[in-house]
Amino acid sequence: MNIPLANPARELKKIKNFQTRFNKKLNQGVYVGGKDVTTFEENIASYIGSKYCVAVNSGTDALLLSLIALGIKKGDKVVVPSFTFFATIEVVMHLGAIPIFVDINTETYTIDVDDFKKKVNQNIKAVIPVHLFGNNANIDEIKKICSTHNIKIIEDVAQAFGSGTENNTKLGSIGDIGAFSFFPSKTLGGIGDGGCIVTNNLSHYKKVLKLRNHGQGKNYEHEFVGANSRLDSLNAFVLNEKLSIFPEIKKSRDDFYDFYTKNLSHFDWIKLPIKENENTILNYFTITVPPLIRNKLLSYLNQHQIGASIYYKKPIHLQKAVLDRYKKISMEKTEKISKCVISLPFYSFPEDKELDYLISKINKFK
């Protein structure tokens, strides 16, 4: 049996008459822009509880265009975690801004607020808290600190679509801008690259609207240099369809989480992921194990066609692209955790026989 790490096509099978309606869309011939994109933006704004949404063509562009809209430029300092996907830092470096790395806490692997407080000063222009694996990166606490220091917040919600705070304010709606990814393996995953920004600020909204379309307000009137970063129409159609079954997606992921928790909690060498609060939807199910076991477990699972993977093996502050530009620093907890993590298959609507296979194989690991 083959158990993938993520299974975005499985969700399509749960949507009534999906193939027929998709084919109809395909035959209509609208592939860029159109009603499906604007409907998707309205749906996302309303689901997240933000005034505005702009769909773009990736989570990376959502972050990049957010930084530009907030006026981040060469030499500005932007606080980032190092335990994240490279894109979070890449966009800062693209603009010639300087990433200031903070360590993580060992419960949710998101920004360590105490380390953040130590690094905050009047030269910091922005922070990108990453809601890693779906967990809240202490956003309320970070917001309090930022408001007293006039620091802009771009929430990296690439892995946390649908997650909320304790009072269920949706992640992404709390900072100045929230940047989502709809990469196929994400909690809300499309049929290709995709992303969006959400904001309550009209001028950020207007700026990103133009940035994603070559800096155009009116057709062929280029007010500034932008990019080609539009969400494909067919992708928007599929994302709208998936959003319509999102309560089922959430329930199924919650059940999968409970299944793992029930069946793996007796292993004293496995630390299970926590959900920061009951409104959390995990994107990845990431356990930690002793470093000496980690690679052995990974090869064992992969040999049995179980798509386990490591997020993230090498912290960003140790990546060549970063070391080529900045002095080497050390980051104790980030470096320690990166040697222990392993993400197990985690997706919506797993079949019973898949769950049985997974647990029987993990049980036999020696």
Ligand SMILES: Cc1ncc(COP(=O)(O)O)c(C=O)c1O
């Ligand atoms: C934390 C994080 N930030 C940003 C991104 C970038 O998103 P995309 O792949 O859609 O460009 C990802 C996607 O993998 C991510 O996991």
